Amino acid sequence: MATFKDFRNNIKPNWCPGCGDFSVQAAIQRASANVGLEPENLAVVSGIGCSGRISGYINSYGFHSIHGRSLPIAQGVKMANRDLTVIASGGDGDGFAIGMAHTVHAIRRNIDVTYIVMDNHIYGLTKGQTSPRSAEGFKTKSTPTGSIESQISIMELAISSGAGFVAQSFSSDLKELTSIIEQGINHKGFSLINVFSPCVTFNKVNTYEWFKENITKLDAIEGYDPANRTQAVNTLMDHNGLVTGLIYQNKERPSYEQLVNGFSETGLVKQNISLEKDTFDGLLTEFM
Amino acid sequence: MINQLSWKVGGQQGEGIESTGEIFAIALNRQGFYLYGYRHFSSRIKGGHTNNKIRVSTKALNSISDDLDILVAFDQETIDVNVHELNNGGVVIADSKFDPKVPENSNATLYAVPFTEIANELGTSLMKNMVAVGASSAILGLSHEVYREVVEEIFSRKGSSVVEKNMEAIKRGAEFLQEAAGDQAKSFELEKADGKKRMFMIGNHAVALGALAGGARFMPAYPITPASEIMEYLTKKLPEFGGAVIQTEDEISACTMAIGGNYAGVRTLTASSGPGLSLMMEAIGLAGITEIPLVIVNTQRGGPSTGLPTKQEQSDLMSMIYGTHGEIPKVVIAPSTVEESFYDTAEAFNIAEEYQCPVIVLTDLALALGKQTVEPLDHSRVEIRRGKFDFNAELPEIDDYFKRYELTEDGVSTRVVPGMKNGIHHVTGVEHNEQGKPSEDPTNRINQMNKRLTKLNRLHENFSNPIFTNAPHEESDLLIIGFNSTRGTIEEVLPRFEEDGLKVNHAQIRLVHPFPTDELQPLIDRAKKVVVVENNATGQLANIIKMNVNCKLENVLKYDGNPFLPSEIYTQCKELL
């Protein structure tokens, strides 16, 4: 059986020292080993951004794609081979700005992909512009007098779009983060995991300390029930979205693959794709 | 007796004009006639003039005709808009309900047939189309019984009385016309057809069937005219083969999801038209640099922007060849008949996997929606060749990443996909080394660029008939060149030039990129004049030819949204001679 070391490769990440994304990388490696995966059965698809590099830093099949499109690619991979474990990943700009349409529709579609967002409330790779997760008033190179657009409440949005698995975690809490990713992988259907992953270089407001001070762990809330959708949304609103843990899970909702009419029980890639002559001729008669 | 004629039915959109044409055409196809149908429609569902023109012949057909013999009209507008197409001796068969009139300057014979009245007498005005097809059969000298099979197929689930009612409507229409026309009806009596079973299909269905036979099992796509029939057909059929169609949120998603499917080893296609292709451009570049096979169908329509969404145009050629930033290997295939749409689409998947690059199957609206009689497609002509990819291959153990982008003599590397043991490697749209790891090293950059850009050099050896040629003359007075649906129309005019004593050769470019220079150059060298016929305003094919072949060219262009008529090509070529 593979251990987390088997998910390490020899590539040195080019992230800034202290970047929150290191923990996400480690958590994915640990979670993959903990759920019993073999590296060749894991595909990690990522978008573009500092965070997007993550697919190159895990010893598994990795696809570093284009800005905002990790989700459709990851869904295509899962449809082609449902026997794989598929992780999509990227930054908050990647997923909630340029790729927002895909995020909402991946939630609705519910293909079994685990989507891990490294949310630093800013654009890192392009050196510090505002993101849809930046708070109102947040000053960046593109909002020198402070952002005048509202911050997107991504967890509430996901829940209201029908998400079956919604969770949040924090780069400083490797234990919780690993556990959440394991649960996300094990969830049958789409899972959204938003990780507060500080950018130490460009975001001087939403720092490790800031998150530590402001985050409430759901474990600490007595009687919190992740199966209760209303409670999930109310709790998020009460805490301005700054909670970590499993926020909401619907274990009943079947995944897309389970619902598609006639869909292959094993990976489509394993099928023989030639048509028999009789089958082919049968198709022709419909046009005669 | 005659061996060919043109028939057209017209009325308001949503009035059953399409089904009238369908029933008429399917019945005749089953008699062994060859048909070619072209629908004129607009971008709305109800209302607006629509018509369906069908040409019938005892010989193979690839084009509409200039003229018209029989016009079936459900409203006065149909007569007013179309009467000028009628030949001398042409006939209008119109619903008596709207008190039809033929303009004074027309010598067409008018038969006012009580379509609606007869239908109402039999129970519902919906059957007025049946009365019309009945009347049409009578004028062709065919028994109204030719429709029985089709009518049974459509209505048998509603019970035999519905079948009989419809047959009765057809019979009454036929009888009414026979009585009204008397001996006159005989002027359109068709020679007997050979009774052979052939297919009758639109280009989009041929493409979809080609994808299925070519091994495609997954299709993410977003609806658009005139491509939607491809996804609709596969939505019905793929579940029978374990596969699926996903209607995505947009074409960016469709294209990138298709890249994901192909990356994971399943033949995956998407299909769209101009606006969708514009959205896919960034993703096409990703498939290019990551060397992932990808088949995209573009059924061209009138551009730019929303342009003429339900009209014919061939103006995406340049963007299909060069579209996406940077430089990638790409293949653009342009079938020129419904039959070729099938074989070329099936083959596109082989090319995509053998050369590991995007392949665009370029068609156009006239080809995508034109409905044509096709000889039964040949199963033995469809091959599946996957190039350097075998999902079940046993790979040797290695302690580093697999060299997915290994530099090889032919530029193509062994392809491995997720799930294969010992095949782990990285894939990125960033320039990368042989293992797929990002690299900015200048030597590596040049090696990888050269690898990608030269791997298609072998394509010409392996691509059969990159140009369809009909070149009987060693030296020609005129060489006409086209691509996609203009083929049939050009073929149609060749005999007219021969009658004028001119030697005319014809070349239809089927592989537009990489361009088959060696195949075209000799034809051009042996022609006194070369004319490129295309449905766009800037002569895109002519420009592509000039870039690849040493030549002087003239243009015949049309961009009003309609396909060329044979007479337009004839007259405009003659003017250039």
Ligand SMILES: Cc1ncc(C[n+]2csc(CCOP(=O)(O)OP(=O)(O)O)c2C)c(N)n1
């Ligand atoms: C189509 C396109 N537009 C713009 C860019 C430039 N770009 C690269 S990453 C990025 C945003 C990065 O922010 P985020 O997604 O939050 O990731 P981070 O770098 O913070 O991890 C942008 C705008 C691009 N690569 N592609």
Ligand code: SF4
């Ligand atoms: S710029 Fe910010 S997000 Fe990017 S690597 Fe550095 S710390 Fe991380």
